[in-house]
Amino acid sequence: MAVTIKDIAKYAGVSVTTVSRALNGYPDVSEETRERIKKIAEQLNYTPNSLARGLVTNKTHTVGLVVSELIKPGAYHPFFLEVLAGIKAGLKKDKYDLILFTVDPESQDATSYEKLCNDRKVEGAIVEGLRLSDPYIKEIKKTQIPTVLIDIPILTDKVGYVSSDNVQAAFEATSYLIKLGHRNIGFINGHDDAAVSFERLEGYKKALKKNNIPYKEEYVVFDDFTQEGGYNSFKMLVFEHPEITAVFHASDLMAIGSFKAAKDLGMKVPDDISIVGFDDIELASLITPGLTTIRQDTFKMGYNAAKHLLSIIKGEKPQHILIPHKLVIRDSARKI
Amino acid sequence: MAVTIKDIAKYAGVSVTTVSRALNGYPDVSEETRERIKKIAEQLNYTPNSLARGLVTNKTHTVGLVVSELIKPGAYHPFFLEVLAGIKAGLKKDKYDLILFTVDPESQDATSYEKLCNDRKVEGAIVEGLRLSDPYIKEIKKTQIPTVLIDIPILTDKVGYVSSDNVQAAFEATSYLIKLGHRNIGFINGHDDAAVSFERLEGYKKALKKNNIPYKEEYVVFDDFTQEGGYNSFKMLVFEHPEITAVFHASDLMAIGSFKAAKDLGMKVPDDISIVGFDDIELASLITPGLTTIRQDTFKMGYNAAKHLLSIIKGEKPQHILIPHKLVIRDSARKI
DNA sequence: AAAAGTATCCAAAACGTTTCGGATAGAATT
DNA sequence: AATTCTATCCGAAACGTTTTGGATACTTTT
Structure with a gap:
């Protein structure tokens, strides 16, 4: 049986009230007895029962991380881990714990977002990897649970989000x-069920316009963010539009798919085709030629998401937090 | 204010006992009232308070995942995600939730393993990524908390582990x-603070012996499992022993480091040097030449770890669970 | 010396469940 | 008709905390 506050009280010859107040640093207990109680607690190896505490305080010091699509076998998200590391780092100082929920469209129909969170009594949640058509999106727009989204623009009373400046990044x-x-x-974009796809398309168009290059709808294709997506789209794109000399991608995985497709078509990168990606995943610097791409600071995205969530929980106002990006130039695009 | 069992009781005109027993499927409540209560609970959107429940039942339906070294910025583990996906899948049927702890040697000194688990009242834990010299190792050897380790051989009353058959795999x-x-x-091994390193070394030796090739200590070098580790070790190894024609690696990342080192040294893979890795991470098939390596079924490792943990929690006996591996042959090693 | 203030303590209620040990009433058995 | 069963219900205790609203005794102020 675990040792409780009662045991300590008995041992110290005081009431449970006093033990509680002593351990929690309340002023109305003498330094002498406080020390005595602390010592006893230490000796008995006391750890407070978080359930009991949570029951009365209505605080659990726990936040949820709800993810979708990110850790499906066969389609692991390339930078989920970095974001996770950032989240953990952001939670550390305040000693919040993280409980991980994985969802898919079916599970979202089965249990609502609120129920998911309430079941486990999380004080708030970070959500990542949802598609715009996912049921939770609608729910989150009107939830009262402190929430911060990653890469999904929803801003309400209780929910904020972090993202890169996708328009600007694609523009650059x-x-x-x-x-x-x-x-x-050409522009091999992500699927049209992600907010970032529209933002990146906007940036792409903006750059064309600024340079008086007419926008051609047939030069942009939507596909999954995956390697296969890139592979297939690339083949199609250059087959139908052989005049294309460069293609920008909405993800590095897609860009790598294009690398492969180019190779299969007997084209050399960057000699025959220039390629630019998006994300700067680890692989980008490992392949040859090195992939020119937009670096997203994914660790920071996680870190800021966590920090912001904590602030929303404390009652502050949700915001849109922009994470700096950077064009990193390697060898996959050349001057013509 | 959230709706409680009391509200339902009042609404239905029965006692809280009856509500509890109705909702939990006890037999001593008539089908009629049970239905009525269920309907009311539904209408009121009742979700049981897990804290209150846990407080009395002493069950939280939660397990911990304690990881070390795996999600440090700049050194992300290549298949942590796969394992995680497996764990989540293994937990799904029993509706256990997962709470994520990240530790390092300092945090292990600050709070003991037992305290970590007891604080959050997890019923058991999966631990991954510890080094043999980590403080938790000693503790886990004598803990009473149901635990399953990944890739760390400890087997007691309450703790089991899953791993590949590293000896056999290295042998193959x-x-x-x-x-x-x-x-x-040559053999570029992982650091000597990991159990797998010793097992893989044993398999390497075994294969030599079986083929009457004398074991040369100077052909094997211990280093980090990282790309840099491989890079540096490879350079050293082939510089000091130019007669080496092939090198086996304890991880794919190291093998890729060797790819790079070989390139820098003007050596071609596999023409000038044959290379074999370990893990079969995604990258292994993407690079050229494709990396010949040992595939570990990391998803299954996670899945079985979770399933086994659940069984230990239920009172069954801990085991060592072996996960099948497979030599996947690509193009990085050639016949001489 | 009386009044007011201060430091230190405590009893009891509350949080939302589960569970133990009956209680009640009608049905079945003798 | 008396007894035993059975089905259905319930009161109260328990889980381990925090918190409210005092109580006590000693100091200081008047």
Whole structure:
């Protein structure tokens, strides 16, 4: 049987009230007895029962991380881990614990977002990897549970989000290709069920417009963020539009898929085709040629998401938090 | 205010006891009232308070995942995610939730393993990524908390472990190189603070012995499991022993480091040097030449770890669970 | 010397469940 | 008709905390 506050009280010859107040640093207990109680607690190896405490205080010091699509076998998210590390780091000082929920569209129908959170009494949640069409999206728009989303723009009374400036990032990537002399620039975008896809498309268009290059709808194709997505789209794109000399991608995985497709088609990167990715995953620097891409600071995304969630829990106002990005230039795009 | 069992009781005109027993499927409540109560609970959107329940039943339906070294920024573990996905899958049917602890040697000194688990009232834990010299290792050897380790051989009353058959796997990899005609085979092993390193070394030795090739201590070097580790060790190894024609690695990351080192040294893989890895991470099939390596079924490791933990919690006897591996042959090793 | 203030303590209620040990009433058995 | 069963219900205790609203005794102020 675990040792309780009662045991300590008996041992110290005081009431449980006093033990509680002593251990929690209340002022109305003498330093002498406080020390005595602390020592006894230490000796008995006392650890407070978080359930009992949570029951009365209505605080659990726990937040949830609800993820979808990120850890499916066969389709592991390339930077989920970095984000997770950031989240854990952001939670550390305040000693909040993290409980991990994985969801999919079916489970979202089975149990609502609120129920999921209430079941486990989390004080708030970070959510990541949802598609715009997921049931939780609607729910989160009107929830009262402190929430911060990653890469999904919803801003209400209780929910904020963090993301990169996708418009600007895509603008920079496309502008870079234009600066290298490219005029016929394809864009292999992510699926149209992700907010970032629209933002990146906007940035792509913006760069074209600024440089007086007409936007051609047929140069952009939507597909999964995966390698296969890139592979297939690339083949199609260059087959139908051989005049394309560069293609910008909404993810590094897609860009790598294009690498492979190019190879299969007998095209050399960057000699025959320039390629730019998005994310800067670890792989990007390992492959040859090195992939020119947009670096997202994913650790920081997680860190700020956690910090922001904590602040919302404390009652502060939700925000949109922008995480700095950076164009990192390697060898997959060349001047023409 | 959340709706409680009392509210339902009042609403239904019965006692809280009856509500509890109705909702929990006890037989001593008529089907009629049970239905009525269920309906009311549904209408009121009742979710049981897990804290209160846990307080009295002493069960939390929660297990911990304690990880070390796996999600440090700059050194993300290549298959932690797969294992995690497996764990979540293994926990699903029994509806256990997972709470994630990240530890390092300092935090292990600050709070003991038992305290960590007791604080959050987890019923058991899966632990992953510990080094043999970590403080928790000693503690886990004598803990009464149901525990299953990944890749760390400890077997007691309450703790079991899952791992690949590292001896056999290393034996197979080395034998394969020998079969290709190699005689001077280097081995870039992981650091000597991991159990798997010793097992893999044993398998390496075994293969040599079986083929009457004398074991040379200077052909094996211990280093971090990282890419840099491989890079540095490879350079050293081939510089000091240019007669080496093949090198086996304790991880794919190290093998990839060797790829890079070989390139820097003007050596071609597999023409000038044959390389074999361990793990079969995603990258292994993406690089050129494709990396010949040992595939570990990491998803299954996680899945079985979770299932086994649940069985230990239920009172069954801990075991050592072996996960099948497989030599996957690609293009990084050639016949000589 | 009386009044007010201060430091230190405590009893009891509350949080929302589960569970133990009956209680009640009608049905079945003798 | 008396007894035993059975089905259905319930009161109260228990889990381990925190918190409210005092109580006590000693100091200080008037």
